Amino acid sequence: MKSTIYCLLFLLVTMNPSSGLSEHFPTLGDGPVDNQFNTWMKRGKLFFRNNPLLRGGFYVYKPKFPFGKTLIIRKKKEGINQLLKREFSNPVYGEHFLEEQFPQFIVAVITEDGDELIDANAVSRSLRWATTEYNMSEEKAKQLSRKLRPYATTLHPTLTGNTWKLEFNVKTWLGAVEKWKLDGTVTPLQVKSFRRTELEPKGTFPKVETVG
Numbered sequence: 001m002k003s004t005i006y007c008l009l010f011l012l013v014t015m016n017p018s019s020g021l022s023e024h025f026p027t028l029g030d031g032p033v034d035n036q037f038n039t040w041m042k043r044g045k046l047f048f049r050n051n052p053l054l055r056g057g058f059y060v061y062k063p064k065f066p067f068g069k070t071l072i073i074r075k076k077k078e079g080i081n082q083l084l085k086r087e088f089s090n091p092v093y094g095e096h097f098l099e100e101q102f103p104q105f106i107v108a109v110i111t112e113d114g115d116e117l118i119d120a121n122a123v124s125r126s127l128r129w130a131t132t133e134y135n136m137s138e139e140k141a142k143q144l145s146r147k148l149r150p151y152a153t154t155l156h157p158t159l160t161g162n163t164w165k166l167e168f169n170v171k172t173w174l175g176a177v178e179k180w181k182l183d184g185t186v187t188p189l190q191v192k193s194f195r196r197t198e199l200e201p202k203g204t205f206p207k208v209e210t211v212g
Contacts, residue, residue, distance in 0.1 A: 037105055040097055043086055044068065059109045061086075073109045077191050080109060084189045094189035095159075103155040103168055106182065106191075114173025114208030118151045122171070126205075134206050148205065151177050162186050174202035 037046050044063040049072075051057045058074040061083050073079040088094035097105075107117045116122055126148050130141035148171070157164040165183045172178060177200035184192040 036101065037108070040101060041087055044083075057113075075110050077194060080106070081190050084191075088189040091187040091189075095186055098157055098164060098186065098189060102157065103166060106166075106180075107170060111170065112173055116171045117155075118148065118153065118169040118171055118177070119155060120152055123149050123152050130206075144205065151199070159186065169199065170196075171205055172202065173208040175205040175207050176200055176202040177204060 041061075043065070044061050047060045047062060049057045049060045058072065061071040061073060061079075063069065063086070071079050071082055073083065084094070088097055103117060107115065123145055127141050127145040130136040130144045131138060136144065151169040151171070153168040155166075155168055157166045162185055163183060164186055165181070167179065167181050170178045170180055176198060179197045179199050181195045181197070182191055182193065184190045
């Protein structure tokens with residue numbers, strides 16, 4: 001009975017973040033976020049909110065100033081845009097964030113735990129994890145790394161006037177590969193459209209079993 005009540009409360013929170021229940025939901029706990037994101041945040045701070053009903057949880061943005069509204073960012077473009085509006089109203093600062101950290105930020109706040117942006121670093125990590133996490137032989141680990149390498153992409157946006165476009169690939173925790181395409185405006189920094197296309201089906205790469 002108790003777990004049923006928690007489930008209903010969680011659904012209410014995620015469907016209506018402004019309800020205020022998100023601050024008091026008993027199965028949730030906020031944890032710090034890597035400073036690669038919070039060093040950019042001047043008016044608030046990002047936290048990762050754990051939840052056993054989800055794979056990992058979701059991100060929460062808490063303003064530093066009294067009476068500010070907490071944002072729940074759960075794969076929602078609207079929540080992301082509200083955060084961008086609060087933190088990156090300065091066009092120069094917003095463009096700098098777009099060029100330096102935006103792809104990593106978008107993947108972190110939208111994906112499930114275990115999904116990974118595929119860049120040169122991801123290819124290097126795959127070689128190490130294949131041997132340590134999946135107990136693969138060195139030869140099989142190298143084969144896996146070579147298989148992932150063609151999907152590694154550069155992460156710089158294309159800027160045209162006041163618009164930007166981004167394309168990159170993501171490996172999901174189920175072992176699929178997706179191409180992500182996003183576009184939006186620089187001033188104000190906003191996401192206008194977001195599309196995901198499957199390039200490889202789940203199981204193409206090893207499934208990420210653990211969460212955390």
